[in-house]
Amino acid sequence: MSWFVKKRQQKIAVEERTVRVPEGLWIKCEACKELIYRAELQNTHNVCPKCGYHFRIGVEERLTSLMDEGYTTLFSDLQSTDPLHFVAMKAYKDQLKKLHDAGQDQDAVVVVEGTLGGHPVVLSVMNFDFLAASMGSVVGEKLKLGAERALATKSAYLIVSCSGGARMQEGTLSLMQMAKVSAALAKLDKAGIPYFSILTDPTTGGVSASFAMLGDLNVAEPKALIGFAGPRVIEQTIKQSLPEGFQRAEFLQAHGMVDKVVSRDQLKDFLKACLAWMMPERV
Amino acid sequence: MSDQPLDLAQLEKPILELEAQIRSMEMDPSQTKEREKLEKKLEKLRTEFSQNLTDWQRVLLARHPKRPYTLDYIERICDRFEEIHGDRRFGDDAAIVAGLGWIDGNPVMIIGQQKGRDTKQKILRNFGCPKPEGYRKALRLMKLAEKFQRPILCLIDTQGAYPGVDAEERGQAEAIARNLLEMAKLEVPVVAVVIGEGGSGGALALGVADRVMMMENANYSVISPEGCASILWKDSSQAPKAAEALKLTAPRLLDLGVIDSIVKEPLGGAHTDHDRAAALLKEAVVEAFGELAELSAEALVEERYQKFAKMGSVG
Numbered sequence: 001m002s003w004f005v006k007k008r009q010q011k012i013a014v015e016e017r018t019v020r021v022p023e024g025l026w027i028k029c030e031a032c033k034e035l036i037y038r039a040e041l042q043n044t045h046n047v048c049p050k051c052g053y054h055f056r057i058g059v060e061e062r063l064t065s066l067m068d069e070g071y072t073t074l075f076s077d078l079q080s081t082d083p084l085h086f087v088a089m090k091a092y093k094d095q096l097k098k099l100h101d102a103g104q105d106q107d108a109v110v111v112v113e114g115t116l117g118g119h120p121v122v123l124s125v126m127n128f129d130f131l132a133a134s135m136g137s138v139v140g141e142k143l144k145l146g147a148e149r150a151l152a153t154k155s156a157y158l159i160v161s162c163s164g165g166a167r168m169q170e171g172t173l174s175l176m177q178m179a180k181v182s183a184a185l186a187k188l189d190k191a192g193i194p195y196f197s198i199l200t201d202p203t204t205g206g207v208s209a210s211f212a213m214l215g216d217l218n219v220a221e222p223k224a225l226i227g228f229a230g231p232r233v234i235e236q237t238i239k240q241s242l243p244e245g246f247q248r249a250e251f252l253q254a255h256g257m258v259d260k261v262v263s264r265d266q267l268k269d270f271l272k273a274c275l276a277w278m279m280p281e282r283v
Numbered sequence: 284m285s286d287q288p289l290d291l292a293q294l295e296k297p298i299l300e301l302e303a304q305i306r307s308m309e310m311d312p313s314q315t316k317e318r319e320k321l322e323k324k325l326e327k328l329r330t331e332f333s334q335n336l337t338d339w340q341r342v343l344l345a346r347h348p349k350r351p352y353t354l355d356y357i358e359r360i361c362d363r364f365e366e367i368h369g370d371r372r373f374g375d376d377a378a379i380v381a382g383l384g385w386i387d388g389n390p391v392m393i394i395g396q397q398k399g400r401d402t403k404q405k406i407l408r409n410f411g412c413p414k415p416e417g418y419r420k421a422l423r424l425m426k427l428a429e430k431f432q433r434p435i436l437c438l439i440d441t442q443g444a445y446p447g448v449d450a451e452e453r454g455q456a457e458a459i460a461r462n463l464l465e466m467a468k469l470e471v472p473v474v475a476v477v478i479g480e481g482g483s484g485g486a487l488a489l490g491v492a493d494r495v496m497m498m499e500n501a502n503y504s505v506i507s508p509e510g511c512a513s514i515l516w517k518d519s520s521q522a523p524k525a526a527e528a529l530k531l532t533a534p535r536l537l538d539l540g541v542i543d544s545i546v547k548e549p550l551g552g553a554h555t556d557h558d559r560a561a562a563l564l565k566e567a568v569v570e571a572f573g574e575l576a577e578l579s580a581e582a583l584v585e586e587r588y589q590k591f592a593k594m595g596s597v598g
């Protein structure tokens with residue numbers, strides 16, 4: 001074999017190379033624009049290690065971050081009936097079918113029961129990936145059933161909110177869910193059962209104007225957008241730009257609406273302590 | 284005691300000088316004996332200081348810049364404290380701190396006016412003068428405690444409710460009045476302690492309690508001595524006389540039946556030893572809650588009513 005035979009270098013297709021890198025290994029922080037290693041983000045409950053920005057997280061992650069092991073899902077078979085046969089640019093029925101086919105079969109809220117730090121709880125978590133976690137009949141019904149379940153089992157009730165508001169596709173029936181869920185919370189209040197509202201980014205519209213503001217304690221994640229009218233609507237109405245920090249969790253705390261801004265890694269410990277403070281000692 | 288009351292700095296001067304002298308000797312073992320002698324002398328000075336205070340000097344002591352404030356007590360008497368903000372109406376008043384506390388593992392709602400130590404803190408805390416949103420936060424959290432059957436501890440320390448345009452716009456008087464009415468109805472034990480200044484309605488708005496106590500050098504009054512002097516003597520420099528006349532110190536108010544008991548302070552005043560002051564406060568509070576725990580909700584409300592119903596003196 002000659003010393004001087006030039007070996008042909010294997011050609012590596014550029015495309016192939018990029019494909020080998022797992023998608024989304026790095027992620028850009030939406031607040032400080034720093035690149036973060038995705039694995040690192042998993043250790044920090046999806047909070048930017050540089051600036052503390054709280055990335056939105058899915059229902060599963062929320063459930064495992066708050067609940068003790070061994071919880072059960074409730075009322076998972078409820079489905080929207082498209083009562084208004086609503087059609088806009090897309091038919092509501094088609095939207096629902098598409099989501100269902102993609103595995104989103106619980107509408108925009110998941111209700112579970114189990115324990116949190118040893119205390120019996122019913123926990124409802126809204127799912128922003130399902131039509132912006134808008135509240136239609138199914139969401140309202142599940143939240144109401146969750147409250148009734150908490151009442152019957154003398155468990156604390158927790159709702160993790162995020163929502164664009166009431167679901168337009170179900171019209172006034174959606175509006176009525178605000179009253180329905182609030183009425184169920186009134187029963188809990190009367191029975192002396194703790195209800196915690198945990199507000200996450202973004203909680204707006206009819207959801208903010210009903211159960212999300214009614215907690216014995218209203219707890220929010222840092223910088224979460226919380227408000228009745230969305231900032232764009234306000235800007236268009238008053239024809240002024242809004243100040244920095246407007247409608248963020250810290251703004252709401254300063255204005256007396258949010259009782260405490262708690263970061264995600266502290267949330268379970270805080271809730272556990274408050275539950276211990278509120279719930280009767282078990283014999 | 285001379286006719287002209289000394290100001291506090293002058294009065295404390297020999298004590299502070301002696302303290303400094305003792306500290307300087309601490310590192311030198313050959314001076315142990317001498318130091319012990321001085322320590323005895325220091326204790327004697329402090330005792331004299333405490334016993335010979337005029338009412339006006341006690342007022343100054345309650346305003347001492349190093350006197351422990353609500354949060355100083357909270358961090359010493361609680362195993363854990365989670366502050367809760369806001370009145371769910373308008374704002375969060377930093378002049379009142381409130382939250383879920385645990386004393387020896389027992390859940391207690393703790394609410395108190397908070398003064399600031401340095402300039403920045405003083406401004407943040409509005410010099411311990413609450414606005415309506417502060418009183419409404421307090422009431423909201425008292426109701427929360429009642430819902431979960433938890434006792435309430437109020438620590439009172441304010442010159443008075445904030446006199447300002449914004450406070451009037453939002454109903455300062457209504458907020459104080461509402462607290463008086465609602466506190467009279469609370470079906471859980473309530474203990475209030477005046478830890479520093481008990482300035483009029485702004486203090487009473489946290490003070491309708493089953494047990495009302497005062498720290499030894501605290502005061503509790505319908506008006507500040509300066510305010511009283513400027514109205515009735517037309518001269519605010521007559522404040523020492525007004526302090527005497529108003530009978531605003533703990534021993535005098537105990538005689539008048541306004542308070543139930545006096546909480547001892549460390550020799551020389553609470554500011555000389557925050558830890559000791561907090562320990563004494565905790566002891567008194569725990570004892571009071573122990574006694575009140577025996578009573579039913581109806582008995583609590585009725586006895587609280589009787590307690591305040593008989594306040595006053597008529598001929």
